[in-house]
Amino acid sequence: MPTLYFTALFAIAVLLMVGTKLWLATRQIRFVAAHRAQVPAQFSTTITLTAHQRAADYTVERARLGMLEIVAGAAVLVALTLLGGIQALDVALSGWLGHGYGGQIALVAAVLAITGVIDLPFDYYRQFVVEERFGFNRMGKGLFFFDRIKGVLLGAAVGLPLLFVVLWLMNQAGGLWWLWAWVVWVAFQMLALVLYPTFIAPIFNKFEPLKDEALRSRIEALMKRCGFAAKGLFVMDGSRRSAHGNAYFTGFGASKRIVFFDTLIARLSGSEIEAVLAHELGHFKRRHVLKRMIVTFVISLAMLALLGWLSQRLWFFEGLGVRPSLTSGDSGLALVLFFIALPVFLFFVTPLGSLSSRKHEFEADAFAATQTDAKDLVNALVKLYEDNASTLTPDPLYTAFYYSHPPASQRIDRLLRHA
Numbered sequence: 001m002p003t004l005y006f007t008a009l010f011a012i013a014v015l016l017m018v019g020t021k022l023w024l025a026t027r028q029i030r031f032v033a034a035h036r037a038q039v040p041a042q043f044s045t046t047i048t049l050t051a052h053q054r055a056a057d058y059t060v061e062r063a064r065l066g067m068l069e070i071v072a073g074a075a076v077l078v079a080l081t082l083l084g085g086i087q088a089l090d091v092a093l094s095g096w097l098g099h100g101y102g103g104q105i106a107l108v109a110a111v112l113a114i115t116g117v118i119d120l121p122f123d124y125y126r127q128f129v130v131e132e133r134f135g136f137n138r139m140g141k142g143l144f145f146f147d148r149i150k151g152v153l154l155g156a157a158v159g160l161p162l163l164f165v166v167l168w169l170m171n172q173a174g175g176l177w178w179l180w181a182w183v184v185w186v187a188f189q190m191l192a193l194v195l196y197p198t199f200i201a202p203i204f205n206k207f208e209p210l211k212d213e214a215l216r217s218r219i220e221a222l223m224k225r226c227g228f229a230a231k232g233l234f235v236m237d238g239s240r241r242s243a244h245g246n247a248y249f250t251g252f253g254a255s256k257r258i259v260f261f262d263t264l265i266a267r268l269s270g271s272e273i274e275a276v277l278a279h280e281l282g283h284f285k286r287r288h289v290l291k292r293m294i295v296t297f298v299i300s301l302a303m304l305a306l307l308g309w310l311s312q313r314l315w316f317f318e319g320l321g322v323r324p325s326l327t328s329g330d331s332g333l334a335l336v337l338f339f340i341a342l343p344v345f346l347f348f349v350t351p352l353g354s355l356s357s358r359k360h361e362f363e364a365d366a367f368a369a370t371q372t373d374a375k376d377l378v379n380a381l382v383k384l385y386e387d388n389a390s391t392l393t394p395d396p397l398y399t400a401f402y403y404s405h406p407p408a409s410q411r412i413d414r415l416l417r418h419a
Contacts, residue, residue: 006319031395104332282367369418
């Protein structure tokens with residue numbers, strides 16, 4: 001493919017992606033605002049007008065901030081690629097550190113640092129303006145920045161050795177380096193699933209065993225009925241950072257554990273908590289986690305194979321504003337360019353992933369209705385929609401494109417059929 005054609009293809013894809021994102025966000029804002037004045041009839045007895053309008057305003061605020069992020073992200077992407085930002089970084093870092101592994105790792109780290117710095121003001125505004133305005137923020141500024149520092153240090157401790165291994169394979173493992181890199185990636189992901197609950201999650205949150213004996217007995221009976229074995233039942237101090245609530249299970253194999261946000265425990269009744277957990281266990285029983293892992297691994301193999309092919313094509317580098325050395329040190333460049341450009345093209349298959357996720361959510365709800373009273377899950381969902389200020393009236397097209405969970409009306413309608 002001639003360089004000019006690939007540059008044009010990338011530029012058009014960026015414009016289409018940004019235009020589509022902004023159009024969808026505008027649709028969401030207009031649709032939610034247009035339905036702000038009245039609670040949907042389905043929720044008229046359970047959600048107050050005040051709560052409904054709060055959710056609408058919260059959704060609109062987040063969407064408006066998201067639009068600014070879209071524009072800023074696109075500007076940085078174009079600056080790094082077509083306007084020569086990555087080329088300038090590569091020249092500067094290779095002149096200082098050479099084209100060896102040090103220079104290549106520094107290039108990847110520099111690009112990640114730039115994107116992280118661009119994201120930081122938006123994260124700060126979201127936490128201390130939007131979340132604060134709607135009563136969700138429980139986090140101080142010190143904890144906000146401390147979390148970021150811990151995240152950077154953890155990312156460096158885990159990511160830098162993995163990056164070195166991948167770069168070494170790219171340079172030493174021959175034409176099938178991408179297959180060996182995929183094996184390393186899969187092994188890393190499996191190891192992370194095992195280590196995350198015990199060693200990584202506690203770096204950011206405090207986990208305590210569930211002390212409510214009545215609730216523990218109820219949950220253990222549910223787990224026995226579902227054939228689910230977990231290493232423990234824990235309560236996480238989610239209220240330290242946010243008023244949002246949730247429950248999940250994490251880990252793999254013998255390391256599986258069930259985690260409840262303390263905000264969820266405080267808000268829901270025992271039967272409602274049981275119903276929420278039954279939904280989460282529905283993902284396990286319907287093998288959604290396993291299916292998603294398999295799909296992820298297959299896609300990652302295809303993507304690495306594509307990278308292996310593109311890294312040998314001069315037009316791939318030049319089309320994204322970079323002049324490779326053609327002798328050595330191009331592996332880091334290839335990685336950076338690929339993973340910064342790939343989301344532009346993958347964006348257009350977003351609805352497929354969202355559709356699959358919503359299908360899984362319906363299946364998990366249906367499973368929960370066989371193990372608990374469907375009305376308990378409905379009551380829990382209504383409380384969570386209200387507490388989390390989730391809009392009851394999202395734009396249908398925006399929902400189809402982005403929503404990983406079905407809209408409230410569809411989800412509750414299906415559950416009530418099981419009641």
